[in-house]
Amino acid sequence: MSKKVLILSGSFRKHGNSDLLCDEFARGAREAGNEVEKIFVNDQKINYCRGCGVCNTTHKCIQKDDMEGILDKMVKADVIVMATPVYFYTMNGQMKTLIDRTVPRYTEISGKDFYFIVAAADDNRAHMEKTLEGFRGFTQDCLDDAHEKGIIYGTGAWNIGDIKNSKAMQEAYETGRRIA
Numbered sequence: 001m002s003k004k005v006l007i008l009s010g011s012f013r014k015h016g017n018s019d020l021l022c023d024e025f026a027r028g029a030r031e032a033g034n035e036v037e038k039i040f041v042n043d044q045k046i047n048y049c050r051g052c053g054v055c056n057t058t059h060k061c062i063q064k065d066d067m068e069g070i071l072d073k074m075v076k077a078d079v080i081v082m083a084t085p086v087y088f089y090t091m092n093g094q095m096k097t098l099i100d101r102t103v104p105r106y107t108e109i110s111g112k113d114f115y116f117i118v119a120a121a122d123d124n125r126a127h128m129e130k131t132l133e134g135f136r137g138f139t140q141d142c143l144d145d146a147h148e149k150g151i152i153y154g155t156g157a158w159n160i161g162d163i164k165n166s167k168a169m170q171e172a173y174e175t176g177r178r179i180a
Helices: 017-031 067-076 093-100 103-108 125-139 167-177
Strands: 004-009 035-040 079-087 113-119 147-154
Touching: 004 017, 004 067, 017 035, 017 079, 017 113, 017 147, 017 167, 035 067, 067 103, 079 093, 079 125, 093 125, 113 125, 113 167, 125 147, 147 167
Parallel strands: 004 035, 004 079, 079 113, 113 147
Antiparallel strands: none
């Protein structure tokens, strides 16, 4: 049975290392017969959460930007891939802002499978744990019935394209292929 796979690429750089890993994941998932959509988060207008609390009762954000459409796609997806370059040992600002803005409908993002893609110049996977803690704080502590299915570590990738000849590219492709 085909699944709806939503890839949220948090990179500032199109064809940057984490974005390239997203593309390989998508290629594998498509080849496995799944419906795949990738959103390049940097191309979206997503304002910062203002903490006004209105959405706690209305389940709608007062801000008018692209987040409403992204939330619709997150709710409809079976699988969500969240990808970010690692900046100072955590996810970048775009991804954090996107997560903050899920509040109006985060209770509807339930029963999803999650994959995380992290890319960094550092070769030490342990230095990426704070990034993963941030993702897990969202998926495990805030969402109902979220299932962490895999992590792709793109290590040793500083310049655009450094990731191309790494094992992580093959791992991203194979992980996407396993979605069924």
